Amino acid sequence: MPKQTLEVRGRRAREERRRAEKALKRRLEGAEAAAAVEEAADILEGDASQVGEGALPDTGWRGLVAGVQRGGVLTVVVGGRTYGASLARELARDGYSLTVGDRVQAVLDTPGRVTIVDVEPRRTKLARVREDRSRRSAFAREEAVLAANVDVAVIVAAVADPPFHPKLVDRFLVICQYGGIRPILCLNKCDLVASPPDLSIYAGLGLPIVYASAATGTGLDDLRGLLAGTVAVFTGHSGVGKSSLVNALLGEEQQAVGTVGAGYRRGRHTTTSSSLLPLDDDSYLVDTPGVRSLGIWEINPRTLAAYFPDFDPIVPGCRFSTCSHVHEPACAVKEAVEDGEIARQRYESYLRLMEG
Numbered sequence: 001m002p003k004q005t006l007e008v009r010g011r012r013a014r015e016e017r018r019r020a021e022k023a024l025k026r027r028l029e030g031a032e033a034a035a036a037v038e039e040a041a042d043i044l045e046g047d048a049s050q051v052g053e054g055a056l057p058d059t060g061w062r063g064l065v066a067g068v069q070r071g072g073v074l075t076v077v078v079g080g081r082t083y084g085a086s087l088a089r090e091l092a093r094d095g096y097s098l099t100v101g102d103r104v105q106a107v108l109d110t111p112g113r114v115t116i117v118d119v120e121p122r123r124t125k126l127a128r129v130r131e132d133r134s135r136r137s138a139f140a141r142e143e144a145v146l147a148a149n150v151d152v153a154v155i156v157a158a159v160a161d162p163p164f165h166p167k168l169v170d171r172f173l174v175i176c177q178y179g180g181i182r183p184i185l186c187l188n189k190c191d192l193v194a195s196p197p198d199l200s201i202y203a204g205l206g207l208p209i210v211y212a213s214a215a216t217g218t219g220l221d222d223l224r225g226l227l228a229g230t231v232a233v234f235t236g237h238s239g240v241g242k243s244s245l246v247n248a249l250l251g252e253e254q255q256a257v258g259t260v261g262a263g264y265r266r267g268r269h270t271t272t273s274s275s276l277l278p279l280d281d282d283s284y285l286v287d288t289p290g291v292r293s294l295g296i297w298e299i300n301p302r303t304l305a306a307y308f309p310d311f312d313p314i315v316p317g318c319r320f321s322t323c324s325h326v327h328e329p330a331c332a333v334k335e336a337v338e339d340g341e342i343a344r345q346r347y348e349s350y351l352r353l354m355e356g
Contacts, residue, residue: 061114065102065148066276074098076106076114077276083114091116099125100274100286101148101231122148124180126233126288128296143298146288147233147274152226153181156236156245158189164197168237170349171296173207174307178299181233184226186210188241190218201343205309214244224249227279233286246287249279301354305333308350310342326354 066082067075074085085106087096096119098104105118127145155172157164169185176183184207190196191213199209208226212219223245234242277285305311305325317332318325325333336342 061106061108063104063106063114063116064276065098065100065104068098068100068274074116076104076116078106078114083112085114085116088115088117091119097145099145099148100276101150101233103149124148124150126150126153126175126179126181126235128175146235147286149231150181150233150286151230152184152232154184154186154223154227154232154234154245156186156188156234156240156242158192158237158240159187159196160189160192162237162239165237166197166201166345167349167352169202170346171353172235173205174296174299174304174353177307178296184208184210184223184232186212186219186223186245188212188214188245191216201346212245214241214248217248220245220248224279227283227285229282231276231284231286233288235288238289243287246277246285249285250277296353299353304350304353308346310346311350314342324354326351 061078063076063078063083063085065074065085066077067073074087076083076085083106085104086109087098098116098119102122103120104116105120106114106116109115122145125145126147127143153172153176155169155176157169164187173183185199185202187196187199187209190211196211203209210219210223210226212223214220227249234246236242274286274288277287279285299307301324302322305315311325311333314332314336315323315325317335318328319330320328323331323333325331333342333347337344337347
């Protein structure tokens with residue numbers, strides 16, 4: 001490239017930097033100004049991925065939603081720093097609902113705060129149905145996205161206290177496939193029993209399985225290895241120890257933990273909001289509130305069988321191409337269940353989901 005062209009580009013870059021610094025100085029006051037200008041220079045020179053093409057720090061930052069608290073309180077990570085955030089009026093008016101992992105465009109509002117002006121399309125999502133039984137309207141059922149743009153979902157189940165619920169695991173597997181997320185099954189509290197439940201059904205599906213104990217540290221190295229270089233969301237039934245596992249992986253008490261309630265041995269909701277926590281320089285963890293029931297959002301019953309990969313080699317043998325595998329005669333899937341080729345537990349989970 002000619003030397004003259006390089007010099008012209010260099011001058012333009014220096015001019016853009018000076019304009020960014022001046023703009024920030026006008027917006028900020030006091031001691032915060034110098035720190036913000038220094039950060040702006042670092043972003044422009046060393047971390048171009050944080051700034052959109054042609055954008056300057058006072059006109060547009062690319063950020064990651066790191067926390068969504070009750071009442072709509074947001075936090076956003078931009079360039080390695082965490083800011084309080086609020087939605088621009090246009091987005092709020094349009095009813096945007098953000099979740100941890102959402103990628104956004106934000107502008108500096110006041111020192112320590114940003115305004116979110118745009119939301120990027122979600123690459124993946126972990127979603128379930130939220131039901132409002134107090135309202136009899138079309139809005140009584142709505143999608144609740146627990147996390148967005150994650151690579152891995154760690155489905156946490158417990159061997160006991162609360163007891164292992166394979167049908168809930170089956171529902172989480174469907175939700176992961178629906179949202180484009182790679183699942184891992186983590187069986188926690190293995191220190192409470194002499195032998196864990198038989199998970200050969202899930203091993204046969206090719207699902208990575210980790211036998212762990214947050215209390216003793218068993219399995220944590222295996223889990224950490226599977227999560228390296230990913231954004232991973234922890235999800236599962238209330239009380240299975242998601243937050244305890246997150247704390248054990250981080251090596252510090254980041255998330256509140258609770259105990260399982262007496263009576264029905266159901267877990268208590270200790271985590272009430274989702275949050276993004278750094279595991280290392282390249283990996284993040286998202287802890288989510290536990291669930292006691294898990295509705296699935298917008299999966300057509302006609303295509304539900306596609307979310308059960310153990311059905312795939314059997315379905316072509318059905319007499320009818322539109323077979324629902326529920327009531328039709330000569331259904332190869334039902335015959336495979338009777339012959340033991342498909343686990344009855346998996347088929348029962350399928351029937352429960354078909355019922356809604």
